[in-house]
Amino acid sequence: MSFNVVLTVFLNGLAMGMVYALVAMGIILLVRAIGVLNFAQGELLMLGAYITFALQVQMELPIWVVVPVALISFAVIALIFMFTIYWPLRDASYPTAIIIATMGASIVIKEIAMLVWGGLPLRMPPLLENEATGGALLVNIAGVNVSWQLILTAVVGMVIIGLVFFIFEKLYAGKMIQAASQDKFAAELMGIPTIVTTAATYIISITLAGVGGFMVGPIFTVNVTLGTLLLRAFAGVIIGGLGNIKGAIIGSVLVGLIESTAAVRWSTYKDAVIFLVLLAFLVVRPQGLFGMKIKDKA
Amino acid sequence: MKSQKKKIKISALVVLAVSLMFAIFIPVMFQGYSLMVVNISLIYAIITLGISIMLGMGGQLSFGGLAFMGYGAYFVANVCTGRLGFKIPTLLALVLAPIFCAVLAYMIGLILLKLKDTYFTFATIALVQVSFSFFMNYRPLFGGPDGISGIPNLSVGGYELKDNNHWFYFLIGVLVVLAIIVERIRTSAFGRALASVRDNDTAALTLGVDVYKTKVKAFAIAGMLGGFAGALYVMQGNFVASDLFAYNNATQFIIMAMVGGINNTFGSIVGSVLITILPEAFRSLERYLQLFYGLAVILLMVFMPMGLSGMSQQLGKWLRRLIWNPSAKKAGGAKQ
Numbered sequence: 001m002s003f004n005v006v007l008t009v010f011l012n013g014l015a016m017g018m019v020y021a022l023v024a025m026g027i028i029l030l031v032r033a034i035g036v037l038n039f040a041q042g043e044l045l046m047l048g049a050y051i052t053f054a055l056q057v058q059m060e061l062p063i064w065v066v067v068p069v070a071l072i073s074f075a076v077i078a079l080i081f082m083f084t085i086y087w088p089l090r091d092a093s094y095p096t097a098i099i100i101a102t103m104g105a106s107i108v109i110k111e112i113a114m115l116v117w118g119g120l121p122l123r124m125p126p127l128l129e130n131e132a133t134g135g136a137l138l139v140n141i142a143g144v145n146v147s148w149q150l151i152l153t154a155v156v157g158m159v160i161i162g163l164v165f166f167i168f169e170k171l172y173a174g175k176m177i178q179a180a181s182q183d184k185f186a187a188e189l190m191g192i193p194t195i196v197t198t199a200a201t202y203i204i205s206i207t208l209a210g211v212g213g214f215m216v217g218p219i220f221t222v223n224v225t226l227g228t229l230l231l232r233a234f235a236g237v238i239i240g241g242l243g244n245i246k247g248a249i250i251g252s253v254l255v256g257l258i259e260s261t262a263a264v265r266w267s268t269y270k271d272a273v274i275f276l277v278l279l280a281f282l283v284v285r286p287q288g289l290f291g292m293k294i295k296d297k298a
Numbered sequence: 299m300k301s302q303k304k305k306i307k308i309s310a311l312v313v314l315a316v317s318l319m320f321a322i323f324i325p326v327m328f329q330g331y332s333l334m335v336v337n338i339s340l341i342y343a344i345i346t347l348g349i350s351i352m353l354g355m356g357g358q359l360s361f362g363g364l365a366f367m368g369y370g371a372y373f374v375a376n377v378c379t380g381r382l383g384f385k386i387p388t389l390l391a392l393v394l395a396p397i398f399c400a401v402l403a404y405m406i407g408l409i410l411l412k413l414k415d416t417y418f419t420f421a422t423i424a425l426v427q428v429s430f431s432f433f434m435n436y437r438p439l440f441g442g443p444d445g446i447s448g449i450p451n452l453s454v455g456g457y458e459l460k461d462n463n464h465w466f467y468f469l470i471g472v473l474v475v476l477a478i479i480v481e482r483i484r485t486s487a488f489g490r491a492l493a494s495v496r497d498n499d500t501a502a503l504t505l506g507v508d509v510y511k512t513k514v515k516a517f518a519i520a521g522m523l524g525g526f527a528g529a530l531y532v533m534q535g536n537f538v539a540s541d542l543f544a545y546n547n548a549t550q551f552i553i554m555a556m557v558g559g560i561n562n563t564f565g566s567i568v569g570s571v572l573i574t575i576l577p578e579a580f581r582s583l584e585r586y587l588q589l590f591y592g593l594a595v596i597l598l599m600v601f602m603p604m605g606l607s608g609m610s611q612q613l614g615k616w617l618r619r620l621i622w623n624p625s626a627k628k629a630g631g632a633k634q
Contacts, residue, residue: 037416039549088600096359097603100556103549104595111589231427231545238420272431275424282421286413 004144009260015150015219016232017256018157019045022212023233024240024248025164026205031242033181033201034086036098040106042230043113044081044206048074048213049222050113053124063127070214071207078206081105082199110224121221127152153215160211161249164204168245177201232259235278240289247290313564321470325463332578333462337534339574340469344527346554346566347480348520353552354561355489356516357496358415361548362422365429366403366521368543370395370528375446375538376439388452388533395529396522403521407514426548433540445539452533465534472530473567476523480563483519492516553595559607568606 023041030038051073055066085105089098126149138145168174180187180197188194213226220226236255240247255274262273281289328336345363352360373395377386386394410421433440440446452459452468459465483489491512494502499509532538550573558569577587602609 031416037419085596089603092599092603094560094603096353096556096560097599099359100553101596101599103553104592104599106549107588107592108596111586111592115585115589228545231423234420234423238417242416268435269431272428272435275427275431278424279421279428282413282417282424283409286417 005264007141007144008146009264010257011146011150011154012263013257013260014253015153015157015256016216016259017236017253018154018161019212019216020229020233020236020252020255021161021249022157022208023230024236024252025161025245026208027233027237028242028245028248029181029201029205029208033177033198034090035095036086036102038205039099039102039230040081040085040109041205041209041233042227043106043109044077044209045213045216045229046224046226047077047109047113048210049124049217049226050117050213051210052214053117053122053217053222057122057124070210074207074210075203077210078203079199081206082202086198086202106227110227113224117222119224121223124217124222126218149215149218153219156211156215160208164208165245167204173200232256232274235274238278239281241287244290251289317470317474321467325466330462333466334534335575335578336571337462337465337469338531339571340466340473340567341527341530341534342551342554342574343473343567343570344476344530345524345551346558346570347476347563348523349551349555350560350563350566351480351483351492351516351523352520353555354566355484355492355496356513358411358513358516359419359552360422360517360520361419361426361545361552362403362406362410362517363520363524363551364543364545364548365422365426366399366524367528367531368429368433368540369402370399370525371532371538371542372433372440372446372528373398373525374529374532375441375449378450378533379446379448381446388450389454392452392526392529392533396526399525399528400518400522403524404514404518407517407521411510411513411517423545423548426543426545430540430543430545433543440540441538443540445537446532447537449532449536449538451536452530459533469530469534477563477567484563488512488515557595557598557605559605559609562605562607565605565607572606 023045026044027038027041030036048070052066052070055061055069056063061069085101086098089101092098126147128148139148139151140146166174168178176187176192177197177200179190180192180194181201184194187197212229216226216229232255233252236252237248238251239254240249240251258277259270259274262270266273324336325333345367348363349360352358352363374388374391376382377384377394378388378391379385406425410418410425413421435442454468459468491502491507494505494507495509495512502512503509531542551570554570554573555566556569557573558567559565573591577591580587583590598605604611
């Protein structure tokens with residue numbers, strides 16, 4: 001492989017890996033906080049892409065309006081999602097029921113998007129656009145033209161992941177959320193309002209997916225199949241070790257890199273390659289790269 | 299004890315009556331394409347039975363049934379069309395496909411069931427994805443994106459199942475036999491071992507249940523049912539294409555099992571028949587159909603996590619109390 005191929009593969013992989021990491025983080029946060037595997041996370045990413053498309057293209061708002069409005073709408077969606085899918089089912093006698101409900105939710109979200117925006121893929125302009133050609137703005141790194149969108153995706157991903165770590169590790173609120181997620185009963189006894197921490201977890205988790213959608217919209221088109229990115233995020237979660245956020249991020253980036261490498265050599269089989277690697281991981285090191293620190297609740 | 303026996307008999311009679319009515323009226327009411335949809339729903343019910351064994355009896359959420367359906371389907375497609383240079387009779391293929399899938403599932407299960415709960419679920423998702431990728435792209439065995447066509451109809455002892463009517467009666471018969479077998483499994487020692495694994499695997503272990511082997515066996519049975527369904531599917535449709543084996547369909551089968559009632563044989567059949575037939579019945583609402591379907595799944599899980607069979611059991615209990623002992627209604631209701 002020549003240098004430009006390597007660089008393109010690396011940047012593609014890193015950018016997509018960051019998107020998977022955003023989704024994966026959301027999945028892990030929910031698994032840790034309430035023990036629910038959210039099968040609708042991919043569709044929430046898709047919804048994020050559609051919402052930003054509506055704000056940016058259909059309403060033609062400038063970017064500094066789009067971002068806060070999008071973030072607020074993600075938070076509102078998170079609350080709706082929590083109170084319709086999780087809240088009525090929190091005491092369900094059959095734990096799988098809630099997982100099935102998230103599958104139902106993924107269908108509902110997909111269909112709503114279909115009804116509102118139609119089934120056709122929509123083209124979303126990249127964040128930094130080349131005024132002359134209307135295409136993506138390119139940057140020349142060591143003689144290779146790289147799209148700014150990929151670099152931005154990677155950077156935004158890293159910044160947001162850093163931010164979430166900051167919230168959870170440094171802020172008191174983050175510690176409250178973590179305490180509530182590890183032992184709800186004890187946290188209640190300590191006076192932590194677990195409904196608030198659960199809502200916060202949902203908001204963070206779904207905002208992560210929404211931002212992921214915002215970033216991938218211009219890379220792919222905005223379409224209803226974006227939900228299938230969830231499976232790659234799942235792969236990242238498992239490779240990193242379920243229940244471990246750092247592991248999930250590294251695992252997701254690894255999945256992104258494997259995917260973009262596989263796309264060069266076996267483009268038709270790149271899905272097979274990713275999931276064969278996942279199966280190999282499960283067989284050789286079932287606890288994932290970083291093991292797991294907490295009990296598997298899901 | 300006596301009343302217990304009587305109750306089972308009544309429910310069995312109801313089930314028998316319903317299936318008889320179904321068998322008599324369906325071919326009269328539906329013809330052509332609609333009857334084919336009914337047939338397909340019956341085939342899907344076979345996979346759903348496998349899920350009910352894995353998830354309902356064993357508590358293991360597995361997406362793998364769909365992958366084994368694919369293996370069964372492509373097995374038949376290859377050995378019955380002469381793609382590999384030889385041809386075997388369809389009946390023999392129909393027997394060999396589930397055996398092939400059971401052996402395969404047993405071997406895969408030996409590896410995957412070392413994993414617990416969520417890890418196992420993810421592993422089966424990976425299995426479905428890898429299989430789908432090969433079904434879609436590998437031409438020599440799976441025909442690539444074009445699929446494989448020209449698969450012969452099933453012929454039993456010189457009698458060929460040509461049209462949808464023949465298939466309907468054949469499938470009803472097969473399904474009744476399978477339902478009886480699954481019901482037997484539920485009450486057998488193996489079924490009880492599986493239930494103990496579901497409820498508490500540590501306790502099961504201390505009681506002398508080989509948790510790992512029990513799960514592997516259940517996975518093999520589910521794989522066998524999947525393979526059998528796949529074989530029937532291709533013989534019925536004379537064609538196999540990869541898009542049937544995509545991950546989305548795997549979630550659909552799990553939803554079918556949950557809608558019918560996860561630990562209920564008859565419920566799994568009802569669930570798969572309902573979910574396959576209703577979209578065809580409401581063609582005019584096509585735009586909103588999937589949306590209603592998703593909403594219905596959520597509502598059902600919220601109000602009736604045990605599915606339709608759970609709902610009918612509650613209803614039956616309530617009716618019985620109302621008819622036989624109206625005065626005790628309030629007291630019993632309070633206990634619930």
